[in-house]
Amino acid sequence: MTLLGVEDLTMHYSTRGGVVRAVDGVSFSLEKGKVLGLAGESGSGKSSIALTLLRLLPSNAKIIHGNMLLDGEDILAIPEPEFRREIRWRRISLISQAAMNSLNPVFRVGDQIKEAITVHSSLPDAQATMAVKRLLGEVGISQDRYSAFPHELSGGMKQRSIIAMALALDPPLVVADEPTTALDVIVQAQILLLLKSIQRKMHMAMIIITHDLSLVAEMCDDVAIIYGGQIVEYARASKIFHNPKHPYTIGLIRAIPSIEGEKRRLISISGEPPDLIKPPPACRFAPRCQYATQKCNTEDPVLEEVEPGHYSMCWYARDIHL
Secondary structure (H helix, E strand, O other), X not given: OXXXXXXXXXXXXXXXXXXXXXXXXXXXXXXXXXXXXXXXXXXXXXXXXXXXXXXXXXXXXXXXXXXXXXXXXXXXXXXXXXXXXXXXXXXEEEEOOOHHHOOOOOOOHHHHXXXXXXXXXXXXXXXXXXXXXXXXXXXOOOHHHOOOOHHXXXXXXXXXXXXXXXXXXXXXXXXXXXXXXXXXXXXXXXXXXXXXXXXXXXXXXXXXEEOOHHHHHHHOOEEEEEEOOEEEEEEEHHHHHHOOOOHHHHHHHHOOOOOOOOXXXXXXXXXXXXXXXXXXXXXXXXXXXXXXOHHHHHOOOOOEEEEOOEEEOOOOOOOOOO
């Protein structure tokens, strides 16, 4: 059953240099209890999609059009006060990027998590405190750290605290924006195991935003590859890795080192990401694409189904192979 349906979502930033088309006609769906990965290089628009979903956009951002249907309700049409009170944290929560900077340094960690509960529910203070201590235990933090200040916690413990905050109201959908940023590889692995365990235990839906395809392979049921503010490929994770159908996805996979199989040279993607103030006239990946023809520079490709359940925004998707 579909929990979230995003249709033709378009969001722009106004800057001195012009309008940045950060999210441009994005559509996807997410079923209850499933994990969707939004993957792509830095600046592709992944975090902008997350901020749009939670309506946490800066003042220079504007949602141009589109629909965001949560359990069939268009949450874009909900007034901001009601969205803040009824949707954010209760039905969609956020595991923010860079937990080092996500906690208020002058408040105790437990109180910050408890605030998410007391502001959005009628739970008495004592019960809210008990709920926070239970949450801390579930994410692997000793309950006696309730009164600790953020500077007294390690980076991994801060990230676990942010995860506890996102789970405080048991939302059906959690958006995790680069959940392992700035953590060492051992702590990254621990956080991923924690997220996977919690997601399965609570049967929640999750959107994981990352540039790390190994994280996608480990965590996600479906994957949307983002480039230039658009979804350029969308499929089951297994199809993305074994039979990619967009040149950008192929480039990303070829740039990943592997400890299995024959030793091979890693191939980087040449060129630079597009300027989203003045994007290429047609396919945004064409200036960097080895398969590009004149058609790619003059005619806009559309995201079409090239095989059952596998979508690609490329004129030559049926002809290219990993």
